[in-house]
Every structure is written in structure tokens, then in C-alpha cells.
Amino acid sequence: MDISGTAALVTGASRGLGEALALELGRQGAKVVLVSRSRSALEPIVRRIREQGGQAHALEADLGDKGDVYPLAGAASALVGPIDLLIHNASELGKTPLRLLLDTECEDLERVLAVNLLGPFRLSKIIAGSMALRKTGTIVHVSSDASVSAYERWGAYSVSKAALDHLARIWAAELGAHGVRSFSVDPGEMDTRMHAAAMPDADPSTLARPAQVAQKIVQLIRSDSTPNGGRLEAAQVAGSP
């Protein structure tokens, strides 16, 4: 997939991996819509992309809120045209410090599923129909090691990411023949605010930088050999071109 001129939408773009992905896509010439719950947090990133000669727009939305999703999709395609690249990066970790399932409130699990699973489904459902009609489009689901490993205290987040991986596979199975690619990618452990919230004792110097991981994910998006429906690991991607 050619990034230049692509209409891209990145959720959770106000910091961490989402910010890095938006900057990388902007640098490579995409028209980027950045989404987060706070518009003011997005504006400095939008300015940076524009200063580098890129095209970027900020939209405020809570992916866990059903009423926010159609307005987001509509405003995004009014700004940059039909979306060609959709990156589900926004994530809700759940209550921190992370807790055992027996100590997890049902409402907390619901909120995690709303943001990490239902929100991506709703947004993909709106956008992927046009992709299938146009016979082009890529949907990226940012996953986690927790989607395959059963770590104590990561229950709510884990089950949401396991379901998200499978959602990515089923989109690929149903839409692959119609020109739409869908895969999930585990970015690995990164030096982000979310990582610090989940594992406050980790040494940041041992963690990957979001900018480097973003480059690898964009490489996967560009490559025609990325398997449709695959679950990929950013750490396995060879260095940037």
C-alpha cells in the first residue's frame, strides 16, 4: 500500500504509539485524522505534522461511546475523503493498579470492551463497507502480548485484545476477496504512559521507543507480503528501509 496521499485515521493519537504512528504517516505523505478524547492534546501533534509539510486534522471522540462513532467517521471522511487506512490504536487498560479478575468490577470490564472491542467494530463497520466497494483499504488492530498469554491481573485488557485479534482475522476472511486487508500487530513493550500505568516498576531504558515501533508498523502496512488476517509482532520486523 502506498502511504503517500492515503486517507488515514488513527485512534488514540494523542500520545505514545498513536502519536508516533500519526507522525510517521504524516511524514510519509498520508492525510491523517488524529482521534482522541481530548482535542487540545492532539493540536500540538497536528501542528508538528503540518510544520513538516504534512496534512493532519484533529477530531475528538470517545471510541467507547456509541454516539461518537458515526460523527467521527463522517467528519473524518469530510476532511480527507473515504478512509483507506484505519488504525485501531486507542486502548483502555482498565482500573490500575491492575487487579485479579475476582476483584474486577463488571462495569470496568464493560468499559474496556467498549473501547477496545466494540468501538473498533463500530468504526470498522462504518468504514470497511466503503473499502469493500472501492476494493481497497487496510485495517490495523493494535494488539498486545496479553492477547495470547494469560497473565495474572491483565484479565479485562487481555480478553479484549484476544477478541480484537480474532475480529481482525474475521474481517480478513470476509473482506479479503473484496480488496480489504485486516491484521493485528503486537507492538511489544514500549516506553509509554500506558506501560508505566500497568508496570510502574519497569525500567524505561529496556523498552522500545514508540517512534521506532511506529516505523515498523508502517512498514507492515506498506508491504504487500503482510499476511491478511495475520497477527504480527513489531519486534519481528526487520529494521526500517
Place this chain on the structure above:
Amino acid sequence: MKAASQPRAEPNCERLLVLDPEAQAFADFAITDLPAFLGPGDALIVNDAATLPASLRAAEDLELRLLSRLDDGSWLALTFGRGDFREPTEMRGQPPRVGEGERLDFGRELSARVLSVDPASPRVLCIRFEQEESELWQALYRAARPIQYAYVERPLSLWDVQNGYGARPWAFELPSAGKPLSFETLFRIEARGVSLLHLTHAAGVSSTGDPLLDARLPLAERYEIGEATAHVVNQTRARGGRVVAVGTSVTRALEAASLSGSVRAGSERTALLLGPGSRLRVCDGLLTGMHEPGTSHYALLEAFAPRPLLDQSFRHAERLGYLQHEFGDSCLILGGSLAGVRRARDAAA
């Protein structure tokens, strides 16, 4: 004909009235039977405009409905007075006069300046929103609601008025002919060797509540036809395939884009009116909703089928309880579509 009073929970249950102008015949089917009427080498074209929330409230007695977005970024809007969607538009109160230069507030985030008032109708305004780009679109989506209909039981949400393949929000009302098309049906159509194509047309409002204004509809509406769609439509025609438009908006865009012969790609505006006697240059068939005689939509159907056949088949549909309007049943008008049915009938006779 009765109106469908709410969006269907199960679109695959919708009915399909098939009219064959060549056979002078009609017959009843279900929307899921549509693939059987299309075959290899044919093309089906949908309008991929998403529907905007186009109804804004400036005051208790002042609603604005967006009509059209002009090339300079200003908008045409129509004012409505006191009352809400539960009252038919023609029963609404007279809106207050809005003057040139006046500022209109739609909540805290969205405002507009009135650039001009139509000399022929003080209800038609040209406005410019004071917000731009992402601030404008975000505020518009927060402040506005979809245009509502008196015959619909409950207020419509934004998701009620979208087609599954909608992308850019150009339409002011749902391009409703596509509403009953599930992806299951669309993919089955493609699997038969039919080219599934799209264009974008800014479908406008259907009713103003004022006969003089209604007579000015449709306004010049913008449309965009991509290179790929234009090419495949022209190729379909050249090879003897049939071109079937989904909706009157697609028909008008394709016919307007081919006034000089083949379909030209590009972005234009058209106020083209089609009706009895219109020569169709591109479209062989039309999938549309059920319409009533006397409307501009019904007149457009007369470009595809003679009036007596339309009248007879729609009376039949009404007797059978077909539903009309945005969430109603469908009608396919396609020459040769019932050839098999006619053969069977002739054999029986």
C-alpha cells in the same frame, strides 16, 4: 401507498416489485432475489454519499435544513418555523424572517453568518459557518440531527439514515434506494460477474413544505464520478451489458455526465430533470423505492417505463401492502427482466 414507519430491523425481508417494460409485465419478489436479475457483463452503480445531519436548530421557532454546499464553502439552507418533525412540513409555522448579515447560533460550538437571502423566497438562505475544517465538521455533527420525517414513529439517529457503503457525507437526505441492499446481497451480485460501481451524489431534500419551492426541486446538486466507474460503465455499454442505477440520484448523475455521449469522469453539478420522454443515454435499469404519482421521483420512473404500466403495477403493490418512502420496499425497472416469466405465462395460456 402506506409509508414505512421505521427502519427495518431485517432489510432482507423487503419486497421487490420487478417491472419489465419490454414484456409490459410486473411480478413480486424479495430484495434478496435481486442478484437473479443481473448477470455477467452488467453493471450496478450505487451512490456512496453518507448522509449528513442536515437539520439545525437556531431557536425554538427556527430550524435550518441544509440544502446544498456551494463550491466556495458556503451553504444553502431552508428555514422552517415552529414545530418539529411530527408535523408534516406543510403544517409547520411560518419561520421568522432572517436578514442578510444576521448571525445564527446553533449551540455553543457552531455559528453561521447569513450571506444572502433568496429574493424569490425569504426561507432560502445562503450561509457561511464561522468555524472551519475539523472544528466545523465536529461542531456540525454535534449540533445537527438528521432530517426527520413525519411518518416515522421515532426520531431517527444518524445510523438510521446511512447506507452500509457510505463514505463522504455529501447527502442531505438518505439516498434510500441503497438502504435494503445488505452486503450479502451485494457480494452475491458481484459473484455473478456484475461490476459493482459507485459514484457520489449530494442527494438533496425531498420536501420543503411550500409548493412553489418544491417546484424548484431538485436544486443543482454536486456529483463526482471516478475514472474507474466512468470507464467500466462505458465498457459495459460498448459490450452490450446493462447499466442499472441504484436510485434516482445515480440516474441523474450518470445521465448528466453523458450528455455529450459516453460517461465523463469528474466533479460537476446538475439540476437535470428526467421524466416521460427523456432519452436515457446510459441507464438501462433502475432500482428505486416505491413512489407516488405526482412526485418528481415518479416522473423520473416514466423515463424507464410507460405510465400505464407504472400505474398498474404500483396499484397492485399498494393492494399487496408494499410500503413507500425511505425505509420502504423496492422496485426494479429493467427491460427483459421478466422474459422468463412471460414465457411461462405464454406457455400456460
